[in-house]
Amino acid sequence: MTGKASPSLLLRIASGTIVVSLLAALVAGVLLYLEFRVTDDRMRERTLMGPARIIERALRATPGLGGPLPAEAVSALADAEVQYAVIDDDNNLIVASPGLEAPLYKTSHKDARDYFILRPPDGRPPLYGVTRRISAEDGRLLWIEVASGDKEMQVHSLLGEFVDHLGGIWAASVMVLLGVNLFLIHRSLQPLRHASACAAAIGPETVSARLPETGLPREVEPLVRAVNLALSRLEEGYKAQLAFIADAAHELRTPLAVLEAHLDAMDDVGARLRPDLAAMKRLVNQLLDVARLDALAAIPQEVTDLRALAVDVGTLLAPLAVREKRSIEVVGCERPVLVLGVYDYLFRAVRNLVENALAHTPAETLVTISVAEGAISVTDHGPGIPPDVRPLVCQRFWRASQHRGGAVGAGAGLGMSIVARTVEAHGGKLEIRDAEGGGAQVTIHLPRAAAAA
Secondary structure (H helix, E strand, C coil): CCCCCCCCHHHHHHHHHHHHHHHHHHHHHHHHHHHHHHHHHHHHHHHHHHHHHHHHHHHHHCCCHHHCCCCHHHHHHHHCEEEEECCCCCCCCCECCCCCCCCCCCCCCCCCEEEEEEECCCCCCCCEEEEEEEECCCCEEEEEEEEEHHHHHHHHHHHHHHHHHHHHHHHHHHHHHHHHHHHHHHCCCCHHHHHHHHHCCHHHHCCCCCCCCCCCCCCCCCHHHHHHHHHHHHHHHHHHHHHHHHHHHHHHHHHHHHHHHHCCCCCCCHHHHHHHHHHEEEEEHHHHHHHHHHHHHHHCCCCEEHHHHHHHHHHHHHHHHHHHCCCCEECCCCCCCCEEECCCHHHHHHHHHHHHHHHHCCCEEEEEEEEEEEEEECCCCCCCCCCCCCCCCCCCCCHHHCCCCCCCCCCCCHHHHHHHHHHHHCCCCEEEEEEECCEEEEEEEEHHHHHHH
């Protein structure tokens, strides 16, 4: 049962960094904006409320808050470069600066104070104003409107626009910051990805490989060291196992040779036991092949002639074929067929294919070794290999007798596994298909020597 995949370390760090950075930027931006607005309101109030108070004091000095302002007040307001108007609830103009015939702020007044901006249509600088509500003795409510185009007020406006634009700059800066952070995180995790790729490449053919311990984060170094130590222990056990198999197979060859000599001196009993002895000898040879395969990665690649190899295999196994009442033929190219491969290992792979073919083809039939450009094939006339079984035949210890309807064999199930591993180590391809007229054809495709040059 497979559990749900855990998120990657990069995703965890990146998501946490993004969330924290965005929250910090948002809180800082909001606090900065609020602080500016409060400060700006206070500055405007101090700047504009001074003239408004002058007007209020001057009005309260007039009968009924409706008379003209004293000359001193008018002069002070002129020096402050402000325009002013006093209106009632019906927007009727009570007092205004010279030349002003209408309220400055034409709207219904609900708040005791209100800030406004007047933008003249002729392109002149805007006026910044404020309203102040006062109460007359008879209960009437009046609004004092004061507006100024003084440079100090324009500075307030520029500051406001600056804060508005600052939001966009702030957002862009946060995005750049997040991008840089993600890049640095991705780069910092590169050694971990490299170590992961090295770990994925370790297999039976590369048991001596180790994970790199340089350039890793300090927190990960102990884990990588522990993994490398575990790999070293596994390599020792693996090599000990291979050495045992090779030693055991090698030691078995001597008593088998002695046993074969004794069987040659016997008549009927020796003839009956000879097939079992042949099967034992083949198993010993396959065990030696398995032990030798793991050294293939350390052997330099060489050029092999498939035509000569096919002739050698046919010559070696011809006595066995004659004894089993079968025949072997070698067909194909009359000139050398050069491929990239180690002769000894390819020889053992083809030998296993021919031995399998001899075991499954009926008596009085032919096993064909054919050579083509970059390929060598072995064809028999046996029961064949069904398509649903072909992915399984290269598994170690799998035998045809395990599959219903397949041919019965007494082998250990190592031959095709040896062939498949040999072909894979050479960068080749193994192809299994039906032979013409019945039987199976197994083809080994290998890189051409000419292509490599």
